[in-house]
Amino acid sequence: MNKSDSERIAGYLERLGYVWTDKREKAGVVVTTTCGVRQSAEDRVYGIVPKIKKENPKAVAVVTGCLAGRTDVQKRLKESVDIWLPINDLDGLGRRLQNIVPRHPTSVIEVGCRGIRKSDSSPASRRTRNDKEGSIGGYLSINPKYESNISAFVPIGNGCNNFCAYCVVPYARGREAYRPAEEVLAEVKSLVKKGYKEIILIAQNVNSYKSEVRNSKSETNPKSKIPASPELQRGEQNQKLTPINFARLLKQVNSISGNFWIRFATSHPKNMSEELIETIAGCEKVCHQIHLPAQAGDNEVLKRMNRKYTREHYLGFLKKIRAAMPDASISTDVIVGFPGETKQQFKNTEKLFRQAKFDMAFIAQYSPRPGTAAARFKDDVMKREKKRREEALTKILRQTALTNNKKYLGKTVEVMIDGRKNEVRFGKTKTGKNVKVKTGVNGKMRIGDIVKVKIDAVKEFNLSGTAARSLK
Ligand code: SF4
The missing domain is CATH 3.40.50 (Rossmann fold)
Incomplete structure (x- = not known):
């Protein structure tokens, strides 16, 4: 963001x-x-x-x-x-x-x-x-100077209403405000027209997205496996604005013609929905890469964090995601040493890590943020214990990520090239895995090309392979 x-x-x-x-x-x-x-x-x-x-x-x-x-x-x-x-x-x-x-x-x-x-x-x-500048909607409407020529962040909203006990965002950015769907779609269309290959929809909590959209036949991709929702189909007939949520926004972005991938962040587990999982699974441009911050694996700690879900709810959604998309890569955020987190409570987070089999995790040692609810709690987990907990989770993560990556060995996957060094190219799979690509027969790969790569070696956090042929 x-x-x-x-x-x-x-x-x-x-x-x-x-x-x-x-x-x-x-x-x-x-x-x-x-x-x-x-x-x-x-x-x-x-x-x-x-x-x-x-x-x-x-x-x-x-x-x-x-x-x-x-x-x-x-x-x-x-x-x-x-x-x-x-x-x-x-x-x-x-x-x-x-x-x-x-x-x-x-x-x-x-x-x-x-x-x-x-x-x-x-x-x-x-x-x-x-005229709109100065308001949150106006700020999101400003045309950015994109840093990359192939990949663009497109904010769909800003701010947060959730007030997790440790987090400054609701104070620093204010309450949730969402960008009109028509404006998001216009920005994506313009980026795709300019040749952008990766669109990353961002908001503090994409799952709370709300807007309205006027659907049109020209936006409907006949190849899409996901039919427009009944509301959108009705909207198509009478051209009225119809309410849409994030899943429906994804369908709309997916239906924009062009050769590009869609990623998004971040999803709050309490707002995850089956509709969204089905949409990600069914939209051919939406990457099977889901970042779902767990923050803790113990229900008592989750309650004190004001996260409003339980470990059972969280693991239930992971099960649904993997049933709908067996290839999905799942990453998370977690805080170790939250005030009052006992050794036993931390063990529940370790257990969650083993069960969740994450591909990636951003593990943070708790530090109090002034002005937040948790800043009033006693920061009672010693620094060296926080470090030990971070290392323990990192060890589990390395094991699960490596096991997940071994499934890629011998497979041919699509990779979007985003960097190069001499004859070696670097890129990402649709599941967000970093790949080192030997050019093989395809020595002319450019940044932004999507190529088929046969994976012949894997590590915990990256894959490597040889390019078979360019798709685009
Ligand atoms: S952690 Fe995320 S959901 Fe919670 S208050 Fe911060 S931005 Fe909002």
């Missing part, structure tokens, strides 16, 4: 007349998109932001993202930041930049919390802004 925010900020600044620079020390404006999900992410910001100001004191330093609204962060970084920007107030950035005489009027650089993206700017022309 932060990468997508950065792309939208870059698009907004371009509309104001700014251009990218790759010389950070000469940039006129530097935007840092911050992440506050864990203390380690926050600590990186305390390193990056002062460094930017030190190497280029004349730059207008803007900080946005999850940490921008925290008064303690503002106090700590006050010497290094000129503008604190709520992510849904890009109009505010335009106004405030206009009030600050650019000290290097020729460049802007944008920094994401997970890497540095470079840009150039020149605030020569300031075009009229879209």
Whole structure:
């Protein structure tokens, strides 16, 4: 989401007349998109932001993202930041930049919390802004400056209503707001027309998506195995707006003509539905890669986390997913050492890991986030115990991921090429597995090509094989 925010900020600044620079020390404006999900992410910001100001004191330093609204962060970084920007107030950035005489009027650089993206700017022309900017819907409507030529994040919503006890998102991003389906579909169509091969629909909780859509025959893909829903079929006849949820949005995106793959993140287990599983299984462009954050495997801990589901509910959905899509790869997020998590409760998370047989997991040691409900709990699991728990889950993950990957040995799978080094190409399967591709007979593979690859070696977190032939 932060990468997508950065792309939208870059698009907004371009509309104001700014251009990218790759010389950070000469940039006129530097935007840092911050992440506050864990203390380690926050600590990186305390390193990056002062460094930017030190190497280029004349730059207008803007900080946005999850940490921008925290008064303690503002106090700590006050010497290094000129503008604190709520992510849904890009109009505010335009106004405030206009009030600050650019000290290097020729460049802007944008920094994401997970890497540095470079840009150039020149605030020569300031075009009229879209009336909708300044609202959350308006912010999502801004045309982004996409970082990649083949893969694009398309936000379908922002914010969260769930208030998990450890999480800052509902405070930092506000309540859920969803983008009109027509606008999402228009952005995807435009990307596909430009040759994008991978569309990643993103929101904090895609499963809560709500909108309306006017269906049309031109959007219906006759090859789709999934028929339009009865509501959409009725909509097709009378052209009225009909309500749609995420599963139906996926069907609509799937029915856009073109040769592309669809991924999405993130799904909340409490909102997972059988309709969504059937849709993913039946839509030929939707990748069988599902990220379903479990967070814990113990019901008492899940309750204290305010997750509103049980381990039985979670495992039940995994069973349904694997029954509908035996090839699905499933990843998760989990927190170890949540306040009060006993050794026995952690054992239940280990058990969940063994039962779930994850392909990937993002394992975080709990750190209190100021302002959240859990920040009031006693952070009573020792650091070294958190580390031990993280290592224990990593060990299980390595075993299950390797066992899952062994099923690919000798199989030929589709791989989208997204990188290269000399004669070797890198890419991803539809299930999200990283693949190292020896070019074989197909030496002319380009970034964005989808090729058939015969898998001849596997590790825990990647596969390798030889290209058989290019599909596109
Ligand atoms: S669902 Fe929970 S963890 Fe996810 S963004 Fe919302 S509050 Fe945070």
